[in-house]
Amino acid sequence: xxxxxxxxxxxxxxxxxxxxxxxxxxxxxxxxxxxxxxxxxxxxxxxxxxxxxxxxxxxxxxxxxxxxxxxxxxxxxxxxxxxxxxxxxxxxxxxxxxxxxxxxxxxxxxxxxxxxxxxxxxxxxxxxxxxxxxxxxxxxxxxxxxxxxxxxxxxxxxxxxxxxxxxxxxxxxxxxxxxxxxxxxxxxxxxxxxxxxxxxxxxxxxxxxxxxxxxxxxxxxxxxxxxxxxxxxxxxxxxxxxxxxxxxxxxxxxxxxxxxxxxxxxxxxxxxxxxxxxxxxxxxxxxxxxxxxxxxxxxxxxxxxxxxxxxxxxxxxxxxxxxxxxxxxxxxxxxxxxxxxxxxxxxxxxxxxxxxxxxxxxxxxxxxxxxxxxxxxxxxxxxxxxxxxxxxxxxxxxxxxxxxxxxxxxxxxxxxxxxxxxxxxxxxxxxxxxxxxxxxxxxxxxx
Ligand code: NAI
Numbered sequence: 001x002x003x004x005x006x007x008x009x010x011x012x013x014x015x016x017x018x019x020x021x022x023x024x025x026x027x028x029x030x031x032x033x034x035x036x037x038x039x040x041x042x043x044x045x046x047x048x049x050x051x052x053x054x055x056x057x058x059x060x061x062x063x064x065x066x067x068x069x070x071x072x073x074x075x076x077x078x079x080x081x082x083x084x085x086x087x088x089x090x091x092x093x094x095x096x097x098x099x100x101x102x103x104x105x106x107x108x109x110x111x112x113x114x115x116x117x118x119x120x121x122x123x124x125x126x127x128x129x130x131x132x133x134x135x136x137x138x139x140x141x142x143x144x145x146x147x148x149x150x151x152x153x154x155x156x157x158x159x160x161x162x163x164x165x166x167x168x169x170x171x172x173x174x175x176x177x178x179x180x181x182x183x184x185x186x187x188x189x190x191x192x193x194x195x196x197x198x199x200x201x202x203x204x205x206x207x208x209x210x211x212x213x214x215x216x217x218x219x220x221x222x223x224x225x226x227x228x229x230x231x232x233x234x235x236x237x238x239x240x241x242x243x244x245x246x247x248x249x250x251x252x253x254x255x256x257x258x259x260x261x262x263x264x265x266x267x268x269x270x271x272x273x274x275x276x277x278x279x280x281x282x283x284x285x286x287x288x289x290x291x292x293x294x295x296x297x298x299x300x301x302x303x304x305x306x307x308x309x310x311x312x313x314x315x316x317x318x319x320x321x322x323x324x325x326x327x328x329x330x331x332x333x334x335x336x337x338x339x340x341x342x343x344x345x346x347x348x349x350x351x352x353x354x355x356x357x358x359x360x361x362x363x364x365x366x367x368x369x370x371x372x373x374x375x376x377x378x379x380x381x382x383x384x385x386x387x388x389x390x391x392x393x394x395x396x397x398x399x400x401x402x403x404x405x406x407x408x409x410x411x412x413x414x415x416x417x418x419x420x421x422x423x424x425x426x427x428x429x430x431x432x433x434x435x436x437x438x439x440x441x442x443x444x445x446x447x
Contacts, residue, residue, distance in 0.1 A: 001025055002186060005078035007071060007103050009036060011047055011160065011261070011327070012120060012153045013084030018052065019164040021059040023189040028066045028074040040067040048326035048353045051161045075110040080186070083131070084120045084153070093268035094276075095124050104131045108138025111146060116179045118149040122206050122266055124273050128199035132175065147179035150199050152206035157260065158324030169193040173202025207273070210266040211284055216251040217258045218290040224254035224431025225297060234431025235413055254430040256336070256385060256411035257294035259321035261329040264291070295335045298383070298411045301428040302340075305381060305407050310344030313404070315379040317372055317394075318386025318412075319362075320354035328357040332411075333385045341365050350375035352388050373402055381407035387414050396423040 002025045006017035009031040021027040031037050036046045043060070045053045059065035068074055075081055085099035100121055107117055117135060119128060132148045150173040155163040170187045172194060174180035184194045197205070224234040234254045242249025258264065267288050274281035306312055321331035328334065331354075340347055341363040350369045351358060359368070369375035372394045376382050382403055384391060392414040400406055400423050408420065410429040420427040420435050427435040 002080050002182075003078040004028070004080045004082060004186075005030060005071075005074040006082040006084055006120075007031075007074075007106075008083065008085035008099070008121070009033075009040065009067065010084065010086060011049070011157055012155065013082070014040075014045075014047070014056075015049065015052065015155060015160040015164055016082070016084065016120060016153060018055050018059055018065060019161065020186070021064040022055060022165070024064070025186070026064055026066075027059075028068055028078065030068050030071045030074045032069065032071070034069045037067050037069045049157065049160050050324055055161060071106055072110045075107055075115075076112045078115065079113070080116045080118060080182070081107055082118045082120050082151075087121045087123055087265075087269075089265035089268050092272065094272040095122070095265070095269040097123070097127065097130070100127060100131065101134060104134035105138050108135040109140060111135065111139050111141070111144050113144060115146050116149055116182055117146055118151045118183060119203075120151055120153050122152060122210070122262065122269075123150075123203055124207075124269060125200045125203045127203060128173065128175070147174065147176045148199065149174045149179050149183050150202035151183055152202060154206075154209065157327050158322060165190065167192045169195050171195050171197065171202050171205050173197045173199040175199060207266055207270045210263055211270050211287070213251050214258055214263045214267050214291065215283070215287045217255075217263075218287040218294075220252045220254045221257060221294050221297075221430075222290050227431040228433075231433065232431075233433065237431075254413065255294075256298050256332040256430070257291040259330040259332045259334075260325075261327055264288075264330040267291075295332045296339075297430075298409060299336060299339055301434075302381060302383060302409050305409075305426070305428075308343065309340060309380075311346070312344075312380040313346045313348060313378060314340055315376040315382040315403070316340075316347055316349045317351075317375060317382060317384045317391045318388055319349060319351035319358040320386050320388075323386055323388040326354045326357050328354055328361050331385075333358070334361055336383070336385065337362050337366060348375045348377075348379055351386065352390055373398060377402045378404050380405050381409060384408070384410045384412055384414055387412035396420070396425070400424055 004025050005028045006013045009029040017027045017029040039046050083103050087095045090096040128148045128150050170192050172180050172183050180196050220238055227234045238252040241247050242252050271281050271284050319333045337347055347366045349366050355368050376399050406425045408425045408427045413429045417435055
């Protein structure tokens with residue numbers, strides 16, 4: 001059993017802190033955001049993550065999980081300190097390290113006994129060394145020693161608990177064997193593969209892994225765009241490609257581009273890191289630019305239906321960057337809806353969970369509805385942006401009836417072309433042939 005303080009109680013800090021508690025450690029999760037801590041102390045969960053509320057409640061009840069905004073005290077009480085604060089994108093694309101630096105300073109000021117300081121945040125190569133220097137320079141007592149470890153996080157929002165409890169590997173980069181062994185042992189109950197390496201390589205593994213996954217997404221989106229021009233079906237192409245174990249089928253689903261709190265900022269940060277190191281990472285820059293143009297591919301399909309969408313009423317189904325999360329950070333829906341509103345469309349939006357977060361980021365003109373049916377009613381077209389089960393499983397017959405025109409633009413390839421044809425839609429998806437002749441006996445097409 002270890003006494004662990006996790007600094008930064010966001011998606012990563014809260015989930016990994018709770019999972020470390022679940023495997024028997026005493027965890028203090030702390031944050032500068034006092035409202036967040038007050039919510040957690042009252043049993044409320046500030047984010048949507050399936051299964052998290054129950055697991056937090058269980059570990060709080062069993063006295064293994066605590067929340068505080070008294071960060072200094074929490075540091076003094078623990079032998080392992082995890083840093084899990086945000087590393088958002090700065091204006092020039094690099095990772096903004098201000099929160100990590102601030103935390104390192106605070107740790108130094110409260111370094112009362114030997115501690116292992118573990119970076120879980122995604123940070124540029126060299127950050128472990130930077131944290132070491134800041135802690136050393138701010139130490140209250142120079143005779144107190146510490147070690148720095150990089151233990152990057154690979155969980156995915158939406159399946160974060162399962163990812164954490166069944167992690168495929170723990171990457172541990174350390175300044176000392178002793179610290180690496182302690183962090184490896186901490187992961188023992190999770191029965192996962194342990195990969196021990198140097199600090200710099202551990203930091204790079206996280207960026208390289210995210211950039212590689214982003215590359216797969218941009219690659220298949222580019223193939224999808226080509227499929228549309230040459231008459232192939234990208235869903236067939238990715239299935240056929242994915243059967244090759246050297247390639248694998250994951251992250252090969254064509255769509256509207258990647259979003260979220262990680263891939264966009266991490267690809268930018270890696271490209272920036274490469275620039276700083278004097279390496280022109282053109283491959284990665286292409287991945288980024290392919291991703292930035294992909295939402296406009298969808299918009300073009302919608303625009304082609306009407307000529308322009310001024311005054312058109314468009315239902316947008318799905319706002320979060322992916323299903324099972326309320327995270328709206330860098331969601332492609334932000335770009336798409338912004339553009340629609342700018343061009344004069346009337347947007348009727350629905351998302352099962354993300355509406356409160358979306359309100360803060362989307363233009364004020366957007367109207368929100370509490371069901372698929374309500375959002376599509378009287379719309380000129382329906383645009384699918386997130387493949388929530390509820391949206392991918394929506395009742396096509398009733399949506400068809402409620403829409404003013406049978407236009408469906410599906411950014412996530414939720415439906416088979418056959419079922420779409422049978423329900424009488426004009427349908428554009430990603431990298432597949434369009435269904436252009438709507439069966440019209442029940443609903444005359446007149447636009
Ligand atoms: P987040 O924004 O949800 O949470 C960060 C938290 O840190 C916030 O609650 C903030 O108030 C707190 N914080 C900031 N400065 C602080 C300070 N000085 N002292 C105490 N708390 C402070 O961020 P998220 O998504 O949890 O990401 C954290 C890190 O993990 C980032 O580097 C991210 O790239 C990485 N990561 C995120 C994943 C994700 O799916 N969200 C997955 C894997 C890694």
